[in-house]
Amino acid sequence: MKSTNRTIYIAGDTIIDHHTYIKKGKDSTYPSLIRKSQKGGAHLLYDLLEIFKQKKVTSSEEKLILENFDIQFCHKENIRKIAEDDRTETGLLWEPFRLTNKKANPDYKKYHWRISKKLGYGHSINSDEKIKDFIFKDNIKPKKDDILIIDDGGLKFREQSDAFLKLLNNDLKHIILKMSNPVAQGSLFHELTSKYADKLIIITTASDLRKSNVKISKAVSWEQSITDLVQELEHNEQIWDLKKCKSLIVTFSTEGAFYFEKSKNGKEERIKYRLLFDNKYLEGEFIEEELSGEVFGYQSTFTTAILLGLIYKDFDFEKNKNAFETMINNGLSATRALAINGHGNIDKQIPEYPYEEVFKNLVTPNQIYAFAFVPQPAIVGASNFDKWSILTGNYKLETQATPLFDEAIRHILNKKKGLINAPHYSVNHFFTVDRKEIEGLRNIKQLIQSYDTDKEEKKPLSIAVFGSPGSGKSFVVKQLEKGIHIDNTSFLEFNLSQFSDPNDLIGALHQVRDEVLKGNLPFVFWDEFDSKEYMWLQYLLAPMQDGKFQEGQITHNIGRCIFIFAGGTSYDFKHFGHTEPDKPEFAKYNDYRIYDYDLAEYKEKHQKFENFKLKKGPDFKSRLSGYFNVMGPNQEYTYNEKTGKWDILTHSDVYYPIRRANLFNALSGFDASISEIDNNLLNVILKTSKYKHGARSCEKVIKSIFQDSHGKMLKSNLPPDALLDSHVDKKEFMKLINDSNEFEIIANKIAKNVHNNWMALGDKEGWKLEYHKEFDYLPSHIKRENIAAVLRIPGILKEAGFTITDNPFFDNSESFKDVISKNPELLEKLAILEHDGWVKFKKSNGWKKGKRNDDKKLHNCMVDFNKLSAKDQNKDKDAIRNIPVVLKKCRIIYKKNIILVVWRV
Numbered sequence: 001m002k003s004t005n006r007t008i009y010i011a012g013d014t015i016i017d018h019h020t021y022i023k024k025g026k027d028s029t030y031p032s033l034i035r036k037s038q039k040g041g042a043h044l045l046y047d048l049l050e051i052f053k054q055k056k057v058t059s060s061e062e063k064l065i066l067e068n069f070d071i072q073f074c075h076k077e078n079i080r081k082i083a084e085d086d087r088t089e090t091g092l093l094w095e096p097f098r099l100t101n102k103k104a105n106p107d108y109k110k111y112h113w114r115i116s117k118k119l120g121y122g123h124s125i126n127s128d129e130k131i132k133d134f135i136f137k138d139n140i141k142p143k144k145d146d147i148l149i150i151d152d153g154g155l156k157f158r159e160q161s162d163a164f165l166k167l168l169n170n171d172l173k174h175i176i177l178k179m180s181n182p183v184a185q186g187s188l189f190h191e192l193t194s195k196y197a198d199k200l201i202i203i204t205t206a207s208d209l210r211k212s213n214v215k216i217s218k219a220v221s222w223e224q225s226i227t228d229l230v231q232e233l234e235h236n237e238q239i240w241d242l243k244k245c246k247s248l249i250v251t252f253s254t255e256g257a258f259y260f261e262k263s264k265n266g267k268e269e270r271i272k273y274r275l276l277f278d279n280k281y282l283e284g285e286f287i288e289e290e291l292s293g294e295v296f297g298y299q300s301t302f303t304t305a306i307l308l309g310l311i312y313k314d315f316d317f318e319k320n321k322n323a324f325e326t327m328i329n330n331g332l333s334a335t336r337a338l339a340i341n342g343h344g345n346i347d348k349q350i351p352e353y354p355y356e357e358v359f360k361n362l363v364t365p366n367q368i369y370a371f372a373f374v375p376q377p378a379i380v381g382a383s384n385f386d387k388w389s390i391l392t393g394n395y396k397l398e399t400q401a402t403p404l405f406d407e408a409i410r411h412i413l414n415k416k417k418g419l420i421n422a423p424h425y426s427v428n429h430f431f432t433v434d435r436k437e438i439e440g441l442r443n444i445k446q447l448i449q450s451y452d453t454d455k456e457e458k459k460p461l462s463i464a465v466f467g468s469p470g471s472g473k474s475f476v477v478k479q480l481e482k483g484i485h486i487d488n489t490s491f492l493e494f495n496l497s498q499f500s501d502p503n504d505l506i507g508a509l510h511q512v513r514d515e516v517l518k519g520n521l522p523f524v525f526w527d528e529f530d531s532k533e534y535m536w537l538q539y540l541l542a543p544m545q546d547g548k549f550q551e552g553q554i555t556h557n558i559g560r561c562i563f564i565f566a567g568g569t570s571y572d573f574k575h576f577g578h579t580e581p582d583k584p585e586f587a588k589y590n591d592y593r594i595y596d597y598d599l600a601e602y603k604e605k606h607q608k609f610e611n612f613k614l615k616k617g618p619d620f621k622s623r624l625s626g627y628f629n630v631m632g633p634n635q636e637y638t639y640n641e642k643t644g645k646w647d648i649l650t651h652s653d654v655y656y657p658i659r660r661a662n663l664f665n666a667l668s669g670f671d672a673s674i675s676e677i678d679n680n681l682l683n684v685i686l687k688t689s690k691y692k693h694g695a696r697s698c699e700k701v702i703k704s705i706f707q708d709s710h711g712k713m714l715k716s717n718l719p720p721d722a723l724l725d726s727h728v729d730k731k732e733f734m735k736l737i738n739d740s741n742e743f744e745i746i747a748n749k750i751a752k753n754v755h756n757n758w759m760a761l762g763d764k765e766g767w768k769l770e771y772h773k774e775f776d777y778l779p780s781h782i783k784r785e786n787i788a789a790v791l792r793i794p795g796i797l798k799e800a801g802f803t804i805t806d807n808p809f810f811d812n813s814e815s816f817k818d819v820i821s822k823n824p825e826l827l828e829k830l831a832i833l834e835h836d837g838w839v840k841f842k843k844s845n846g847w848k849k850g851k852r853n854d855d856k857k858l859h860n861c862m863v864d865f866n867k868l869s870a871k872d873q874n875k876d877k878d879a880i881r882n883i884p885v886v887l888k889k890c891r892i893i894y895k896k897n898i899i900l901v902v903w904r905v
Contacts, residue, residue, distance in 0.1 A: 008049065008307065009142055011074040011167055012042035012151030012178070013158075014088075015121075017296075021094045021113055021343075021351050034351060040090070042151035044300045045178075046073040051355055052304070052362075069311065074136045074167065091119030096346045097293035113343035113351045114293025136166060144171040149307060150188065151300070152179045158186030165191070172199055174310055177245075178303045179204045181211040184239045193244040200245040201310075203303055206252045206283060214239060219285070219446060221439045222277050222423050226258055226374055227385045230273060233260070234377050249328060251302055252283035254336040256369065257328050272855050273374035275390075276328050278367075279423050282442075287339055295342050297353065298335045305331030305362050322770045325371065333365030334358045370421040373779055379856055389435050391422035392654060393780030401654045403635070406787050407433075407780070408657035408686050409748050412664055413677075417776040419658075421783075428483030430476055431662050434655040440628045445484060447626045448562060452486050452521065459547035460524075460558060464565045464627040466572050468646065470694020471632030473566040474527060480564070481523040490520040497531035502539050509549045509558060516559030523562045530567035534577070534615040540565075541616055544623045565624075571646050573627040575639045577617040581605040632694040633660045657686045660698060667702045678713040679745035681705060684736040688728050697727035743794060743804070750793075751775065751786040753886035754879075761878060770854070785841065792837040793883055796830050804887065816884050831876035832865040838876075839863075 021034040039047070053066040096111040142148060148167055152158050168175075168191065175196055179189070183204050192200050206216050206225070214236060216228045229250060233243055242248050248260040256277035263270045278286065287294075309327025341354035361367075372390040380388075392401045410418030424431060425438040427445070432438055444463060451461040467473045474493075481491045492515065494508045515522040529536055540563075543549050547558050570576040583606075584598040612618070636653035637646040664685060691697035701724070705717045715737070724730045752775040759772055771782050778786075797803060802816050820827045839862055850858030861872055868876075 005070075006068065006173075007070040007072055007142070007146045008311075009072050009074055009140065009146060009148045009167060010042055010046045010049070010151070011136070011148070011157070011164065013153035013155040014039060014041040014043050014075065014151075015153070015155075016040065016089045018089060018091045019094060019343075019351070020092070023096055023346060036350075041153050041155075042075075042149075042157075043073065044297060045149060045151055045303060046071065048300060048304045048353075048355075049307070052308075052359055055355070055359065066308075066311065072137075072140065074140050076135045076137055088122075090121050092296065093117040093119060094343060094351065095293065097291070097342070099340065101290055101292060111346045112341055113346060114291070114295055115342075116293055118294070136163060140166065142167060142169055142172055145173040146171070147174045147176070147307065147310065148172050149176045149303065150178065151303075152177060152186070152188060154180040154182060158188040161187050161191070164188050168192075168196060170196070172196070174201060175199045176303060176307060176310075177202045178299055179208070180299075181208040183208050183212040183214070184242050185212075189241070193241045197244040198246055201247040201249070201306065202242060202245050203249045203251070203299065203306060205299065206250055209239070209250065212238065219282055220442055221435055222256065222275065222282065222372075223388055223390060223435055224439060225252065225283065226275055227388060229258055230374065230377065231385070247324070249306070251299070251332070251335075252277075253287065254278075254298065254332060254339050255281045255283050255286055257302075257332060258374065259324065259328060261324060268851065270853060270855075271376065273376055274325065275372045275374050276325065276332065276369040277372065277390075277423065279370045279420060280426075286336070291339060293342065295339050297338060301335050301338050301358055302331040305334055308362055322772055325770070329367075329369050330362050330365045332369055333367040334361040336367055337361045368774075368777060370423075371773070371777060371779060372421075373781075373855065376855060387652075391419070391433050391435075391780055393782075393784070401652065403654045403657050405657045405686055405744075406748060406784060408661040409682070409745055411658055411661040412682065413745075413748065414776075415665060420776045421778065421780070426483070427476075428479040429666065430479040430483070433658055434631060436629070437631060444480065444626055444628050448480070448484050448486070451560075451562065455560075458557075458560060460544060460561045460563045462544045462563045462565070462624050464529075464567070464573065464576075464624050465630055466567060466570055466576060466627065467630030468571045468632055468634070468637070468694060469568060470691070470696050471571075471630045472695045473630050474525065475695070476628070476630050477523070477525050477564050477566065486521060488520050490515050490518075490522045491525070492522055493525040493527065495527045496536050497528035499536070505536065505539055506549060506551050509543060509556070512561055513556060513558050516561055521560060521562065523564060526563060526565045528568055529565040530569045530576070534612065534617055537620040538616040541619055541623065544620075571637065571639070572629045577621065578605070578609040578612040580609045631655070631659060632691075633663055633698040634690050634694060660686050663695060663698050664702055667699055668706050677745075678715060679742040680737055681713050681715055683741070683745060684733060687736060688733050690729065692727055700727050744791065747787050747790040750790045750886055751783065754786045754789050754882075757882050757886055761875075781845065784845075788841045789834075789838070789879070790886075792834060793887075795837075796833050796880065797883065799833060800826060800830060817881070820880060827877055827880060830880045831873065834879050835861075835865045835868070835876045 017038045017040040019034075019036050019038065022031050023034075024031045038044075049066065049071050053069070053071065093116050094113045095116040097114040097116075099107040099110040099112050102108060150157075150164070150167075157164065175192060177189070177192060177200060179202055206218075206229070209229070209232075210216055210218075214229075214232045216232065217224045233239060243260065246262050249257055250259070251257045256275065258273070258275050261272050261274070263272075281289070306327050309323065309330065337357045337360070338354060341357045343351040344354055370390075373393070375385060375388050377385065389401075391407065392404065407419060407422070412418070419433055422433050423435075423438060424433045425441055426432075427441060430441075432441070447461065447463065451457060465473045465477060478491065481489055492508075492511060496505075499505055499508075512522055512524050526540075529540070543558055544563065548555050549558065550556075567576065581602050584602055631653070633656065635656045636650040638648045638650050639646055640648050664682075685698075685702065691701070700719065704719050705713050705715070707717050718724055719727070721730055724733065755771075755775045755778070762769065762772055771778055775783065775786070794804060797816070800816065800819065802819075820830070842859065842862060845857070847857045847859055847862060849862035850856070850860065852858065852860050861868060865873065865876070
């Protein structure tokens, strides 16, 4: 690091935190008590940096990060009269909490200090209390390349222009504004965004934005929260000025952070939106599910990480494009360490901020967060926002997404990390990465948890589940009951298609009532509720609406329970039952025949609606609190209004290969580290067009191929032809097996080596691009680009007269490396082939020629090979030279001890 005499100045709102730690004594009726006061707000930031410097914390390259920096706290100690509205102090009550709520964790028995109660803000009754005022020390004179941090706690500093104007000048290298509610308000904010925007990094939280009347959804999906935030940045005039700054970071507790960043490329201003996120938890969920109690200081910890990153990298945004991401990741990991450790182990003599654990994460994070491109409305168009999916990588929607076969393969071959860069959601054994399913399940979970919390509600909670036959509706319902983690639940299941008359229903409701009287919260699964032409709907209304049912002259209260209805007549909620049709208007028709036809069709639909209404269908739908559409292993079909059937294939459903991979993982017990895999067979299981009976057929086929095979996939175990044909299209299935390209499966592993070679070349050439990270953490579209590069290899080798084999004894009279080194014309021919394949892949994904801008899908190399610079031509030639290297590095674990190599044909 360069030797400097730079200074970090810290100013802003300050506060006194009064901590009270209470622990029950072992041998005393009275709890032991520890009390201490600590300077907070801007002073906490100052303390963190001072202690970090004193401890001489080093970077991963063993450099002292703050070695050449002075750290100055700007405020004087000053005595002034306390005003009535001053919020200069706060009280916090700390108690012992388990280090983790997970009993399987070895740290379960350890206890740490966390906050059990926040006592509120106020001030001391002593009017002569010594506090930090807004008068600065005499030597506060920021100079060239100094850094200023302002902690705007939403108290009074933001309006003290006489104070903060003394700190601001154009010599400052960076200005970091840590901003609390109300966000984007005050004289300080307007001064910074109007005069110093090109130096300004603003850090705030999603929670503070919500308090400032900004609509950001919570606990639905990462995509929904971020598209809400982006829309608000575009359209909410209260926060428009946030986009004036050089960088904006919005944290979502310890689980993620959105950042907006501006940079210059010549005269062009580039803007990018990115998201770092925990793929398992949404905002606040890690703390809610894994921990108990609270901690404070997250934003001060996170701000420290951003500052240290700026100092250590001293980065140029263009040359080191992933530096900002690294800082944010370290900051999130450090806040997670703070959440876990609280104020330390209760056996320590003095409770305190966990400096050691936090500082370690500021340099070498324990948690690596997933990463995603975020769409920009100006590029993709606002109408496309709802279609954005992190997993599909469709941040710029110009082309139709293709089924996620590569992702499904990775999910099977690497269960822990195959989908690590995509949000997922699990309810017991049900796992999904489909955004629609994630949002639907989370909504249902919230409904159930809210119902469990509201003990005053005595009527049943009613939810419906829809899906095609064999989609797994009953499986999902059972996983909900097991996976929501509510005490004293039970499960009852009734198939209404097997009931003969309403007396059977009364008997079932008595069973529900008995469970309630036992003190349980029963989950009641009403399967085939829409059978017998909706006959049962009229009898279910009173139990749903009033929580009562009639038996003769006696009315019985059912009590608190959860009704879950599953039907078979509709694949989704929207098309359940019949809706009132619009009557055709005669004035619009010139041809009586067309009018007569449409009138007849209208009368038929109207009659169906009237019958549905008589069966109380609309009343039943209105009493549902929520619904969930279950997707099975087949690609989704949508309802055809003309035929009245579900016969329109939904091409936008690209997730079905992963749903099949989920079933494969669950049913096969397959472990890629110990099992042998038939690559062709796996490919066919994922790609066959349809399983005739949904999950049931998929289960039969998968279980058969592993039957008595000791972990091996055996083609010989497939069911007999007649039985196989009852589950799949046998002719298509066998053709896929014979035509399948085994290399497609292997390509997913080799792609990692292609990417690693690219990173090695980048290190050599001094590139620091966004994608300089482990393959599993790459965005989906970049993973696919690497896989596409691998799939081009066989064709390139064939052009040179070579092939790929797993036979190490194959005659190798002349190596590929020797041939291309002796024949520069051949090398260039193969490089052109590689480049043309790369351009074709890019075009198919919506890329165009232009100055490099990944957010707009523009690339300067989208030209003919002969128009490339010599440097760019050499990149393609390096890709050819490295083909034997990437293959030899790939020890194929599916065929033990076999290494793929290139041989002369």
